Amino acid sequence: MFIQLSKKWPAFSWLLSLLLFLPLLAIVWQSFGDDQDVFAQLWATVLPDYLVNTLLIVLGVALLSAVIGVPIAWLVAMCQFPARRFYVWGMLLPLAMPSYVVAFVYTDLLEYAGPIQTSLRSYFGWSNAQDYAFFDVRTLSGAAVMLALVLYPYVYLLARTAFLEQSQSLVQSARLLGCSPWRSFWRISLPLARPAIAISVALVAMESLADFAVVHYFAVPTLTTAVYDTWLGYGSLAAAARLSVVMLAVLFILISIERIGRNKQRHYQRGSGQEKVVRHQLTGIKGIAASVFCGVIFMAGFGVPFISLLDMAINYFDQSWNSQFLEYSFNSLLLASTVALICLIIAIVLGFFKRLSASKSSDLAPKLASTGYALPGTVLAIGVLIPLSLFDHGINHFFESFGIDGPGLLLSGTVFAIAAGYVVRFSAIAIGSVESSLNKVSPSIDMVTMTLGLSPLKMLFKVHLPLIKKGCFAGALLVFIESMKELPAALLLRPFDYETLATYVYQFVSDEQLEHGALAAIVIVIVGLIPLIFLNRSLEQQD
Amino acid sequence: MTQLAIHHLTSQYDGKSVIKDLSLTLERNEIVALLGPSGCGKTTLLRAIAGLQPITEGDITLGDQVISTPSKSVVSEKRNIGMIFQDYALFPHLSVKDNIAFGLHKMSATEQSAVVDDMLTLVKLQGYQSRFPHELSGGQQQRVAIARALAYRPQLMLLDEPFSNIDSQSRGEIMQEMRQILKKQQVPAVFVTHSKDEAFAFADKIAIFKDGKIEQIDKGNVLYTTPTSPYVANFMGKTNYIAIESITNDSIVTCFGSQQLQEQTIPVTDNVMMVRPEQIIVDEQSHYKFKVVGCIFAGSHWVYTVCAIDNKASDGKNITIELHSHLLLDVDQVVGLSLNIAHIVTFNFDK
Amino acid sequence: MKSMIAMAVGIATLASSFSVLSAPNSEKEVNIYSYRQAFLIDPVVAQFEKDTGINVNVVFAKKGLAERLKREGKYTKADLVLTTDISRLMELKDKKLVSPVESSIIENNVPSHLRDPQNQWFSLTKRVRNIYASKERVGNIAITYEDLATDKYKGKICTRSGKHPYTVALVSSMVAHHGEAETEVWLTKVKENLARKPQGNDRGQIKAIAAGQCDVSLGNSYYFGNMHTNPEQKPIVEKVNILFPNQQNRGSHINVSGMALTKYAPHKADAIKLMEYLTGDLAQSIYAKVNLEYPVKPSVEVSPLVASWGEFKEDELPMIEIAKHRKTALMLLDKVKFDL
Incomplete structure (x- = not known):
């Protein structure tokens, strides 16, 4: 596609990408500092184990979320079974659950001293751990299961859309050629949805790579642990930055895989996706099995943690009711919606630039802008803080050179810092969503519009935006939900006297007293549920 | 022997009856075209036969097995019906060979490759087995689709507008090839199209669809010459409707004068006669003179628009005629015309 | 381009409205x-x-x-x-x-x-690095940090992560008192004696002792006290004693x-x-x-x-000493792979 864009658009796009890339650059720059041999020493002791743990966690979570998310997506999209309509959106709900809350609830429930093992012991008369075998929840596999339970909705979401968009005649052909529903899943739907699944699994892998809260709870040291150890323990930001760069390298590979997958997808795209889906009727035992499978995952990812939260909230209502809830909720809402909007605008600008630009190098812009997703929250926060405070210092010096008092910490000391941190972290989600929607718009649409004499900007507003509305909406909602839950960046970057629901809840979680923050956690979940329902609505219209 | 029998079938789509009380039978080795405008229920009928669309009344029998009733339905994968989709529905991730062998998973590998080879020979695609669908032309893709469906040894083949994505130059050739293959394999077929030319070329019988019902079913030439309704008449080709001035027991009078009726009675209430453009000939002896008002060159023939000099005679309406001769008529030229009709078709337009 | 400028202006106003929102409103x-x-x-x-x-x-x-x-x-x-x-x-x-x-x-x-x-x-x-012990299985005994490395406690110790500042500080004090080599031996033995991989917080260790998963654990005084004030947790914590280690020699680490x-x-x-x-x-x-x-x-x-809980003798090692050995302590914890 070659359409002459005015020079301002590419310039603006590159500027945006570079701004979003700055935090990472700051971290890379830090990594060249003197690390006092901490890195070498870690490498000689625990780092290999951490690395193995990290790989196992990332692979485990990726595999598990695929194993959970893909079959559910296919069942819901392609089959008719009892309670399907509920599961269509029910299976999305775990997205609204902050992972640190789920981790807390499950370790609490399942550990040796927890209610489940305790009641088992008293029921069977066992007296100690040697009397019976119960899986140890605080293990690598426990953490992987937990992360998969909250992250599988990404796979579900993308795979479901992929299944629905597959040309119906393919599946029908397979059926007429004697393929059972199950076989048609393996031989047709799954291989065709592979690019979408690969993208979603890469997202999940990134999330689990950056996770700290869950692995910390499950006492599984990973690279993220090492980053914090080196930085906070050994006091070496350089070594921590160096580790982050290693993680980023891993992530870069993941992102590349994702991009390759997406390129292939274009090639495979056929079918208008407008045909009415004829679902396989799962009757009798098969239908019940499908329903139970979805039900178990729903309960595990959402039901159990939510009920536990409710239980805590009711028991500790008096201690946990706080008149400032409204203010925290307002802060969270305003922040999350602003961030979602900014991420969306960035995604549209970059996506449109990539689409219309003649040069190959334009592919790089959205990639640069997406790197923030990879960094663990606190490292990202430092990465954001470095350029922001440099800017603030510059401004103040400027004012002082005229003998006037500077404005103080204009960016790093205000909510701007949090918003910037979130935008850097989550714009990748919006960029991915907008980009894949744009890819579905035929390039001939652009040509036609240009020949009708519309400027690129008019074309964007009159043609592309209406066409990719759904993708934009979905991307913005996902950013919103993630921003509601996001924690580490908020903790470190927030100004004085500014509390979001997440930071409020985290005080209690960090002291293992979630019961006092349960009420606020419920608010986070419920506020997250509302956009999820909209998100599902917008996807359902493809049904 | 009847291969497919559909009795009083009704099927609903989004709460609306798309097929209403439809009956159709198909003999062994017979190809029937379902012809009609889009949205008239043709494709829905096809999907109902394939088991991809539930039915609300009636039943469908294939061979000696009832495959669909409102309460019980054999699932698609157990019907042994082949279907060619408009987009061919080739599996993009499988090679030509794997596409063709797709339905043969119960066979051993050697049996499979034997069948695949046979099929490739049949559709003249030897040497293409390791290509992928996107590396083939439209016509080649379609031949793979038919090979895939035939490899499965279907009792019946369903074709949903299979030629609409093929350019008009090669369409005729491909249709003939496909028809021969189906005949050779002795597979009966139901074929959906909205083009009468495709229906003429491909089918033994044509069912004209109107609003979820079959308006008339017969051989193409019969439908053309003796349609039972103006709807069918129009669908089959360009028609002039000439006002009937009077009807007697053995003749009928129009602006072309009196026509003798041969072993044919016409309801006295009918008031128009169907005249195909090629049924009108230039006849200098004719008393009935017409003036040429327009002419179009159409390749093998000329299409002229004429109107009667005596306006009253033809209601002032223009009449279309087609002439295959070298004789060129000029606009405003006055010619004598007469009719050359073996079987007279009339309708009542007041109803 | 106009709307892009508008957008930039929008973002700028947003940013400034944020800064206004959070500007100090009290002198x-x-x-x-x-x-x-x-x-x-x-x-x-x-x-x-x-x-x-x-x-x-x-x-x-x-x-x-x-x-x-x-x-x-x-x-x-x-x-x-x-x-x-x-x-x-x-x-x-x-x-x-x-x-x-x-x-x-x-x-x-x-x-x-x-x-x-x-x-x-x-x-x-001040908070004391106590040893929590099961009332039933250990009782109110005199105990030292050094005891945790003896065979008596094989498979009976719980603790939180070695990387937690409280644990690191205790290990630092061990280094200050016994030197690096001896501390490494001590850490290795303690690790061998663990009933489970280091996990949870101090409250979790008390729960584990009460449930019988282990007999003793390192833990801070104020968590122990804190659980007494929570009606749900009180029955749990009442199964556990809080012991002040090393009363016979240098005193408990604070x-x-x-x-x-x-x-x-x-x-x-x-x-x-x-x-x-x-x-x-x-x-x-x-x-x-x-x-x-x-x-x-x-x-x-x-x-x-x-x-x-009674009077106790505190280790009077200066705080600066503890901070000085911090890096050594961390290295030792990594070396013996305490958390793995």
Whole structure:
């Protein structure tokens, strides 16, 4: 596609990408500092184990979320079974659950001293751990299961859309050629949805790579642990930055895989996706099995943690009711919606630039802008803080050179810092969503519009935006939900006297007293549920 | 022997009856075209036969097995019906060979490759087995689709507008090839199209669809010459409707004068006669003179628009005629015309 | 292009509206960076606000506050940093982020071994690194940290992560007393004696002992006290004794929570007022009663519950010594792969 864009658009796009890339650059720059041999020493002791743990966690979570998310997506999209309509959106709900809350609830429930093992012991008369075998929840596999339970909705979401968009005649052909529903899943739907699944699994892998809260709870040291150890323990930001760069390298590979997958997808795209889906009727035992499978995952990812939260909230209502809830909720809402909007605008600008630009190098812009997703929250926060405070210092010096008092910490000391941190972290989600929607718009649409004499900007507003509305909406909602839950960046970057629901809840979680923050956690979940329902609505219209 | 029998079938789509009380039978080795405008229920009928669309009344029998009733339905994968989709529905991730062998998973590998080879020979695609669908032309893709469906040894083949994505130059050739293959394999077929030319070329019988019902079913030439309704008449080709001035027991009078009726009675209430453009000939002896008002060159023939000099005679309406001769008529030229009709078709337009 | 400019303007207005939102709205204020959860210091802070009319704002984070302070440099709004252990206080001093405070009030309130020789930081409360033990299976015995490495406790010890500051501080003190080599042997043996991989917090260790998963654990005094105040957790904690180790020799290891004045504190005078207040009788007794910690001011009484655990001898190793061996301790923990 070659359409002459005015020079301002590419310039603006590159500027945006570079701004979003700055935090990472700051971290890379830090990594060249003197690390006092901490890195070498870690490498000689625990780092290999951490690395193995990290790989196992990332692979485990990726595999598990695929194993959970893909079959559910296919069942819901392609089959008719009892309670399907509920599961269509029910299976999305775990997205609204902050992972640190789920981790807390499950370790609490399942550990040796927890209610489940305790009641088992008293029921069977066992007296100690040697009397019976119960899986140890605080293990690598426990953490992987937990992360998969909250992250599988990404796979579900993308795979479901992929299944629905597959040309119906393919599946029908397979059926007429004697393929059972199950076989048609393996031989047709799954291989065709592979690019979408690969993208979603890469997202999940990134999330689990950056996770700290869950692995910390499950006492599984990973690279993220090492980053914090080196930085906070050994006091070496350089070594921590160096580790982050290693993680980023891993992530870069993941992102590349994702991009390759997406390129292939274009090639495979056929079918208008407008045909009415004829679902396989799962009757009798098969239908019940499908329903139970979805039900178990729903309960595990959402039901159990939510009920536990409710239980805590009711028991500790008096201690946990706080008149400032409204203010925290307002802060969270305003922040999350602003961030979602900014991420969306960035995604549209970059996506449109990539689409219309003649040069190959334009592919790089959205990639640069997406790197923030990879960094663990606190490292990202430092990465954001470095350029922001440099800017603030510059401004103040400027004012002082005229003998006037500077404005103080204009960016790093205000909510701007949090918003910037979130935008850097989550714009990748919006960029991915907008980009894949744009890819579905035929390039001939652009040509036609240009020949009708519309400027690129008019074309964007009159043609592309209406066409990719759904993708934009979905991307913005996902950013919103993630921003509601996001924690580490908020903790470190927030100004004085500014509390979001997440930071409020985290005080209690960090002291293992979630019961006092349960009420606020419920608010986070419920506020997250509302956009999820909209998100599902917008996807359902493809049904 | 009847291969497919559909009795009083009704099927609903989004709460609306798309097929209403439809009956159709198909003999062994017979190809029937379902012809009609889009949205008239043709494709829905096809999907109902394939088991991809539930039915609300009636039943469908294939061979000696009832495959669909409102309460019980054999699932698609157990019907042994082949279907060619408009987009061919080739599996993009499988090679030509794997596409063709797709339905043969119960066979051993050697049996499979034997069948695949046979099929490739049949559709003249030897040497293409390791290509992928996107590396083939439209016509080649379609031949793979038919090979895939035939490899499965279907009792019946369903074709949903299979030629609409093929350019008009090669369409005729491909249709003939496909028809021969189906005949050779002795597979009966139901074929959906909205083009009468495709229906003429491909089918033994044509069912004209109107609003979820079959308006008339017969051989193409019969439908053309003796349609039972103006709807069918129009669908089959360009028609002039000439006002009937009077009807007697053995003749009928129009602006072309009196026509003798041969072993044919016409309801006295009918008031128009169907005249195909090629049924009108230039006849200098004719008393009935017409003036040429327009002419179009159409390749093998000329299409002229004429109107009667005596306006009253033809209601002032223009009449279309087609002439295959070298004789060129000029606009405003006055010619004598007469009719050359073996079987007279009339309708009542007041109803 | 126009709308792009509009967008840029929009973002800019948004940014400035944020800064307006968070602009200081009261002249009299003190801003705190706190490594302690806000709800733990709320009671003291609320009392201070009431008594003085000075508004106190808090940002709580467990990680990175020092880095933020460093980046903000002289434009920081933070006046005071509150920490939960000695190593953070030393880090602030080492990075030259704090300034000395000369206040006779604080000097009178905080004994000299609990504050920086240059007065760059001050302790606020003390917490003991106790050993929790099952009432039923261990009883009220005399115990030492060194005992944990003996075969007697094979498969009977629980503990939280070795990387937790409290554990690191204990290991540092072991290094100070026994040297690096001996401490490594001790750590290896303790690790071999663990009933389960290090996990959970101190409260979790008490639950594990009560449930019978292990018999002894390292743990802080105030978590033990805290569980007594929670009706659901009280029956659990009552199955467990709190023991004060090494009473026969050097005494139990203690750690401190503390405070420091930032180098560029914009509200220095008020911040020092708050610091003095925090070491005073009222604040110290709130710390003692509400958080069940040991006040640093000798004249302030501990809470009755804490008093019921009895008098004990504390290890008088200077705090600076503990901070000095921190890096060695961390290296040893990594070397023996304590958490893995």
